[in-house]
Amino acid sequence: MSTAQLDRPAPVAVDAPAVRRGALRRLGELRETSPGRLQLILAALLVIGLLTGLVAGLTANAAGAGTDDLGNRAQPLLVEAETIYSALADADTTAAQAFLAGGLEPPALTQRYDTDLDRATTALTSAARRTPEGGDTAAAIQQLASGTAQYAALVATARANNRQGLPVGSSYLSAASNLNRDTLLPQAQTLFRTAQNEVDGGYGDARSSWWVTLLVLLLAGLLLALVLAQRRLSRMTHRTFNVPLVAATVVTAILALGAGGILTAQRTHLHAADVNGSTPVALLAEARILALRERGDEALTLAAHGSGGAYEEDFQSVATRLDGANGLLDKAAAAVSGNAVDDVDDARVKHDDYVAVHKKVRELDDGGDYDGAVNLAIGADTSATFSAFTGDIGTALEDHKATFTDEIGAAGNGLGLLSVVGPLLALVICALAFAGIRTRLEEYR
Amino acid sequence: MIRTRIAAAGALVLLAVAGCTDNPSSTTTSAPQAAATTPPAAAPVDTSCQPRKSLRPTGTLPTPGKMPAGSYMAEIQKKGRLVLGTSQDTLLFSSRNPFTGKVEGFDVEMGRQIAQAIFGDPDKIQIKVIAYDKRVPDAADGTVDLVADTMTINCARWKQVNFSTVYYDAGQRVLVSTDSKAKSINDLGGKKVCAANGSTSLENIAKVAAKPVPVGLAGFTDCLVAFQQNQVDAISTDDVILAGLAAQDPYAKVVGDRFTEEPYGMAMSNKHPEFTRFVNQVLAENQANGTWKATYDKWLGGQFGAAPKPPVAEYR
Numbered sequence A: 001m002s003t004a005q006l007d008r009p010a011p012v013a014v015d016a017p018a019v020r021r022g023a024l025r026r027l028g029e030l031r032e033t034s035p036g037r038l039q040l041i042l043a044a045l046l047v048i049g050l051l052t053g054l055v056a057g058l059t060a061n062a063a064g065a066g067t068d069d070l071g072n073r074a075q076p077l078l079v080e081a082e083t084i085y086s087a088l089a090d091a092d093t094t095a096a097q098a099f100l101a102g103g104l105e106p107p108a109l110t111q112r113y114d115t116d117l118d119r120a121t122t123a124l125t126s127a128a129r130r131t132p133e134g135g136d137t138a139a140a141i142q143q144l145a146s147g148t149a150q151y152a153a154l155v156a157t158a159r160a161n162n163r164q165g166l167p168v169g170s171s172y173l174s175a176a177s178n179l180n181r182d183t184l185l186p187q188a189q190t191l192f193r194t195a196q197n198e199v200d201g202g203y204g205d206a207r208s209s210w211w212v213t214l215l216v217l218l219l220a221g222l223l224l225a226l227v228l229a230q231r232r233l234s235r236m237t238h239r240t241f242n243v244p245l246v247a248a249t250v251v252t253a254i255l256a257l258g259a260g261g262i263l264t265a266q267r268t269h270l271h272a273a274d275v276n277g278s279t280p281v282a283l284l285a286e287a288r289i290l291a292l293r294e295r296g297d298e299a300l301t302l303a304a305h306g307s308g309g310a311y312e313e314d315f316q317s318v319a320t321r322l323d324g325a326n327g328l329l330d331k332a333a334a335a336v337s338g339n340a341v342d343d344v345d346d347a348r349v350k351h352d353d354y355v356a357v358h359k360k361v362r363e364l365d366d367g368g369d370y371d372g373a374v375n376l377a378i379g380a381d382t383s384a385t386f387s388a389f390t391g392d393i394g395t396a397l398e399d400h401k402a403t404f405t406d407e408i409g410a411a412g413n414g415l416g417l418l419s420v421v422g423p424l425l426a427l428v429i430c431a432l433a434f435a436g437i438r439t440r441l442e443e444y445r
Numbered sequence B: 001m002i003r004t005r006i007a008a009a010g011a012l013v014l015l016a017v018a019g020c021t022d023n024p025s026s027t028t029t030s031a032p033q034a035a036a037t038t039p040p041a042a043a044p045v046d047t048s049c050q051p052r053k054s055l056r057p058t059g060t061l062p063t064p065g066k067m068p069a070g071s072y073m074a075e076i077q078k079k080g081r082l083v084l085g086t087s088q089d090t091l092l093f094s095s096r097n098p099f100t101g102k103v104e105g106f107d108v109e110m111g112r113q114i115a116q117a118i119f120g121d122p123d124k125i126q127i128k129v130i131a132y133d134k135r136v137p138d139a140a141d142g143t144v145d146l147v148a149d150t151m152t153i154n155c156a157r158w159k160q161v162n163f164s165t166v167y168y169d170a171g172q173r174v175l176v177s178t179d180s181k182a183k184s185i186n187d188l189g190g191k192k193v194c195a196a197n198g199s200t201s202l203e204n205i206a207k208v209a210a211k212p213v214p215v216g217l218a219g220f221t222d223c224l225v226a227f228q229q230n231q232v233d234a235i236s237t238d239d240v241i242l243a244g245l246a247a248q249d250p251y252a253k254v255v256g257d258r259f260t261e262e263p264y265g266m267a268m269s270n271k272h273p274e275f276t277r278f279v280n281q282v283l284a285e286n287q288a289n290g291t292w293k294a295t296y297d298k299w300l301g302g303q304f305g306a307a308p309k310p311p312v313a314e315y316r
Helices: A001-005 A016-030 A034-101 A107-130 A137-162 A166-207 A209-237 A243-303 A309-323 A328-335 A339-366 A370-378 A381-412 A415-442 B009-018 B072-079 B108-121 B132-140 B200-207 B222-230 B239-246 B273-288 B291-299
Strands: B082-086 B094-096 B123-127 B160-163 B168-170 B172-177 B192-196 B214-218 B234-238 B253-255 B261-265 B265-267
Touching: A001 A370, A001 B265, A016 A034, A034 A107, A034 A137, A034 A166, A034 A209, A034 A243, A034 A370, A034 A381, A034 A415, A107 A137, A137 A166, A137 A328, A166 A209, A166 A243, A166 B009, A166 B160, A209 A243, A209 A415, A243 A309, A243 A328, A243 A381, A243 A415, A309 A328, A309 A339, A328 A339, A339 A381, A339 B253, A415 B009, B072 B108, B072 B273, B082 B108, B082 B132, B094 B108, B108 B123, B108 B273, B123 B253, B132 B160, B132 B265, B160 B172, B168 B239, B172 B239, B192 B222, B200 B214, B200 B234, B222 B234, B222 B239, B234 B239, B239 B253, B265 B273, B273 B291
Parallel strands: B082 B123, B192 B214, B192 B234
Antiparallel strands: B160 B265, B168 B261, B172 B234, B172 B253
């Protein structure tokens, strides 16, 4: 007490020009007295405490929203983009095969075409729902939707003409195929790439690294401030502990540990979702896209009846991208885990089988046996080999899609709790700090 | 018949302008036809030869399956099949039968008769569908042994390939919608008129005084698709091809007189004159023994009535 008396300065007369700086000066003057210093410490603790609470809430909120967006929008959009692409590519291949078969389209192929179109339009509708208006993605979806309608109309005309035995039917089919290959598929590919970028961006949003850094700094600052305040108090008052401040420190530590635990778990799950979910899903999706393109190229080479060299070249380059050294199947094999490893291995074998059959188809066609080539290409055995191959990829894809869903769900755990409990605990800390310092302040009254 | 095609209507007009392949400078290059190609209207009519006159045949045919050694026919026999270049969308002449998936028609039958003469079996034939603008280059470089694809014999083409004698005489007319007031191509000034790229028809449209706008597409049936979708106002090509198109669309009619003469011949490489003589001998025998008439009756009789006299073969 005596020291406090000594520290107190003599009253100073305030001159007029200094009034502007009055507030600052009063703040400066507070440092000169013991109760003033206590008030400053209290203010600092309250400010840091409240900020920590606010940032804890916002961090949890941002990370939670980012995780939700990734799980409920960006990743599903990617999957839908792949569905749109593969459904359209498959529809085109199916239409070309039905054309190759001659006569009335085989019912199985008609049904498959209808299912494809159905899948494409359903995926388009739900992709549109996930996309905000006005962006590139929305424009791509809109173009795809109108293009798909136009495509379906052309194919319907082709069928109607085909039913009457008119060769113009095949020209309609080829107009439809051109629309599909030259316009729709590139748009679907763009959509797929955009979705992939959004997934990559989504991981950044879900991690909310800036918020987390700020929260860590504030928590560290709050702990440091509490420790310093207590050291100062114990020197000023010669009491070792100020119980409310000790309690505040403990609560801060709990908050730090809790937030740290939740956010670390979130990041671990996000990492797992990326490595075991998004990455293999994207690779497998692209592999399926390329596989369907191979099959389409084969049918179109045959349909071109001798002038389909460009399609065959495309087949070869696609096959290399798919199964060449460091091709997509290589990358997918490295990325998958669990049951999917066997699926991808199996897919490789099936792909080799399919490429062997394709080679035979080309040999037959180039050797003049067109009918034999067509029969082999659209025959049940070849179709089964190819379906088994895409089926394997599909199974692996579903596996990893499930992994993604699980991990992203786990990543979101606790974030909601943190966004509520974080600010509450910060209020508790502030209240304890206030209580601890107020008792000391009262002693100066 | 799915070929690489450009569907964008805007590009069509450009293509049409560039679509002249009878100009030798453009057929010898494999580069895509650029807009710099001489427009069809500017190409002068080549009268440097008598296009209907082909090489004189030998007089007798070798026994099928026993082609003379060293001849191109022996090479084909060794290969085991005759490769015929044609289209698959020209109803009556060479079109894909949607029910069987097979390409058939008057032109295909001509090719099958050559296969019959070489092998004794008309089925020893491989049909290769080629684009109209590939007919000359593919025949010239031996990609196909023979082209039978409603192909007009003219002097510009004679410079790169050999033609058989005339096996059919056609002429160009115009197809319009049933409610059109046009009575001939001369009433279609400023209207879009479609033909296949690389065909003489496309050039002829550009030569019409009334100045219709030529639009080139990959094939004539593609023209029908464009016509049905109101992207072009008319289609103009040889009467027989138009008949095949009109048969597929009850809202289309063929109007006007023939305004060109289009003698059809089979094209082949000019490196093997003995093959041209052989083909001419087959044609001459089939015209004499009634096979030509029977083929006409089978494929064209339904549309055009009784068979006329076959074209008179002329030789050099």
